[in-house]
Amino acid sequence: NLDSKTGEEIMGIFQRLNQDLGITIIMITHEPDIASFAKRNILFRDGKIVDDRNSGLQG
Numbered sequence: 345n346l347d348s349k350t351g352e353e354i355m356g357i358f359q360r361l362n363q364d365l366g367i368t369i370i371m372i373t374h375e376p377d378i379a380s381f382a383k384r385n386i387l388f389r390d391g392k393i394v395d396d397r398n399s400g401l402q403g
Contacts (some may be wrong), residue, residue, distance in 0.1 A: 348377075355381040 346354065355378065361367045371382070379385050379400065387395035 351375075351378060 347381050358369045358371075359401055362369055369401065371378075382399060385395070386393055
């Protein structure tokens, strides 16, 4: 687990890797504030997809 400042710094690094180099990042988290950085969120419940949405972020 990361403190919130370090988590935001790492998410910024991931975003730059995606934007600058076109690298796709696949991340699994239980933290809604971390998930909010993603362009797309897929929610699983009991092993099944229950929601799949774009966040509206541009990339």
